[in-house]
Amino acid sequence: MDHLRELTNFSLTWELLQQPFIQQALLAAALLGVLAGIMGPLIVSRQMAFSVHGTSELSLTGAAFALLVGFNVGAGALLGALVAGLLFGLLGVYARERDSVIAVIMAFGLGLSVLFLALYPGRQGTAFALLTGQVVAVGLDGVKLMAITTVVVLGILALIYRPLLFLSTDPDVAAAHGVPVKALSVVFAMLVGAAAAQGVQIVGALLVMSLLITPAAAAARVTSSPGRATLLSLTFALVSAVGGIIVSLAPALPVSVFVTSISFAIYMVCRLLGQRGRRGTVAPVEESHDCRHALPSKA
Template sequence: MLEFEFMRHAFAGCALVSVIAGPVGWFLMLRRQAFAAHALSHIGFSGAAGAVWLGFPPLAGMIAFSLAAGLAIGSEHEADRGAPVQRDGTIGLVLAASLGLGTWFLHMANGASSLATTLLFGDVLGIGRNTLFSLLAVAIVCLSGLGVLCRPLLFSSLAPQVAQAKGVPVKIAALGFMAVCALACSACAEVAGALLAFSLMIGPPATALRLNLGPLAGVTVSTLLALFLSWGGLILSWETDAPVPLWIGLGAALLYGGAGLWVRFRNLSVRTTSSIRAQ
């Protein structure tokens, strides 16, 4: 299958997206902002539809809308733990408004159902050279931003009140991280589509966190699992003709379930060993 250029582009695109999704998703799960990733990927659909209507590349519109929404969501930063309803309400309202705009954009563009399907479910096999360069630029920006934010972000994620008392710029870190998340969701939508982009950003990191790994090991395992899912989805799609997002979504659920079974088995083994030693 690697004899075909479109497959080589697909594998390269999946690799770039996985390198973004692993680290960003790990921090998203640590900060309990999975709903934000879900919302941003859907909001990106509206931006892509608007870009198609105006004659721009869909990825450009997806990034623009996701960035604007990410900054709006990030304004309800983690230090405001006393107002969870307001934060969820902000995300829900932004999501609802953007989906309405996306529907109108498709209507104005006279978009066919095939266009809507492509925007919602992705077209990883249609990734071209220009899109690869765009994904590379997004990856560089995301990883650079995460590298700058990682220390204050980790501190504010684990102990937000203490971080704020120590003078850590909690709100700036939250806003910067949501901007990175917006870019990451836009990139993931190129592979899994707007509806399932969050499966790449949530499945592998959730699995890594369930294994109780430290930050460095967790980010590394999350990235490797995202690469495993995206490349595995491509291979299975080639063999079965089923869409790539199907295998990514199913694989993410299986990874998380398998991690839960492994943790239970490990805990049972520890308890059994401790009981034997006590006797």
């Protein structure tokens, strides 16, 4: 009987994988995995996990407003996240004030989200999907928006990567060498916002950290090299995002359940491996690479 059930589940999964909307969802998840995997180590090294949470909540504000007025929800989430990233970058340049700035803005944004969702006259299930994700409804337009966002974000990140890595490792020395601290902080915060907005479509506003933070945190447990950490983070994010969708097909449960579970399982395995290999001491990514020679000395 169990064998028959397994065959039925496999057959159902295979049949669903042939459907265009599932294939679009897998492509969207893969794009998000690339985006999250590459940006994650920088987010972790800059201690911006809370800002990811705040940005995702404010992307919910933009998405809820777009839903209320009949605008594209993905575009609304992206706009809300970019505004949030801009505010976080401008008002929270220094780590000592960043958390309080994020908390203040996030509380206001969540209040607006509640208002917009309460005023929405449509199905409450549609509004609830903004919190937990609805990747199967991404559609071709959503995939195009995600592809454009991924290309733009990674292109900008490639241009600022070296000074940003320098700033993430040693902000005082970077500032002394003429690195534009505030400008880079604002730009990177907006890039994080764009990535978080795309994550809302996959796992929802409440769980977006499972792709933007957890894979990078897992990679940091097993390597202290920024390059290897980025490669591992990319792999973990892809496995979590794409694997979560595939595993969720047969039981027909929310995708976010499996994406977050796979991501957490990877983190726990990496944590155990890191503790065993280094006797419980792990060098953080941000302390493992001296970037002071990435830029010339200030004249």
